Amino acid sequence: MTRLHTRNVNVGYGDKTIVKNLQVEIPDKQITTIIGSNGCGKSTLLKAMTRIIQHQSGSIILDGESITKQNTKELAKKLAILPQNPESASGLTVGELVSYGRFPYQKGFGRLTIRDLEVVEWALDVTGIHEFKYESVDALSGGQRQRVWIAMSLAQETEMIFLDEPTTYLDMAHQLEVLELLKKLNREEGRTIVMVLHDLNQAARFADHIVAMKRGEIIKSGSCEEVIQRDVLRQVFHIDALIGRDPRTNKPVCLTYDLWKGEEETNEKIIYNPAAFASAYT
Structure with a gap:
């Protein structure tokens, strides 16, 4: 099922088009990740789908x-949406x-x-930050602050929920903490x-679904197995x-990589020993 999709969308800044003739579908109740090199249009697409910026042409459809x-x-x-910064x-x-998240529901003078208040308490609980309710956001660690923004x-x-690089500037443990929280919210x-x-x-x-972009266009979208492929990453x-x-x-994993130098394909097979790889994690 798809509630959100784009059709022939072009997005840019001024005279420069960043996202070109894009057609993408966001599977409902799943986790979708958008990957691609810097400047390929990932953040621009996210902002367009959430109406932070206007698209130049085409259509972005939500609930018909x-x-x-x-x-x-x-x-x-x-x-x-949780922006990158x-x-x-x-x-x-x-x-x-966190209470600022209630703005769309407020009327009149905006009193809670x-x-x-019940929803704010629930958001604090589910993100595991209730103990910090009365503390300054400035006093928290990076991972804790990210949880606060997610709670909002x-x-x-x-x-x-749309998130633009939610793990940026976090150490490995806090990255995993945030991603596990998002997975929990999804499941x-x-x-x-x-x-x-x-x-x-x-x-x-x-991710359940991955969208791979390059220069404002989608190279491949689909399951992890379909997108995390040698030719796609190339x-x-x-x-x-x-x-x-x-x-x-049992998900695909990039074990190592080199810069692609454009040589012709060979028939050489690379032997991968799962047992040897697994031993590094035991």
Whole structure:
């Protein structure tokens, strides 16, 4: 099932077109990751699908209607976005920032209702940050702050959450912490997750669906097995990758890679020993 899709979409800045004639479908209640080299249009596509920026031509359809025709507050009840560099929350407590997610539901003077407060409490609980409710956002670690921004997105009560490189600037443990949280939200809450990731192995491990982009166009979209392929990665990243299987998840994993130098294909087979690879993790 697909609630969100694009048709022949072009997006750019000024006279420069970044995303070209794009057609993409976002599977409902699944995790989709968008991969590609820097400047290929990943973030631009994310911003266009969430109406942060306008598309130049084509159509972006959500629930059978163009997003350009939908009321802003109503659209904010359907989807939330966490940008790559969220605006500063200086001076705010965790609880105050998370409560900002209730903006689409507020009327009049914008006072929080009992329902709003209940949702904020739930968002703090599900993201594991309730203990920081009265602490300054500035005083938290990078991973904790990222959880706060995700909690704010959850407080919007949207069924779709978009994240632009949610693991940027985080160490390995905090990256895993954030991605595990998103997976939990997808599996237990049924949220549709769409995120831009740079790490191929993280993309393959956590995604149900992958969109691979290059120069504003989609090179390949589909399951992890269909996209994390040697020929696809060669086109998208200009690398010659050795693909194996993660012994813990059985998902495709990029074991190593070299820059692709454009040599002719050979019939040489690379032997991959799963047992040897697995021994490195035991």
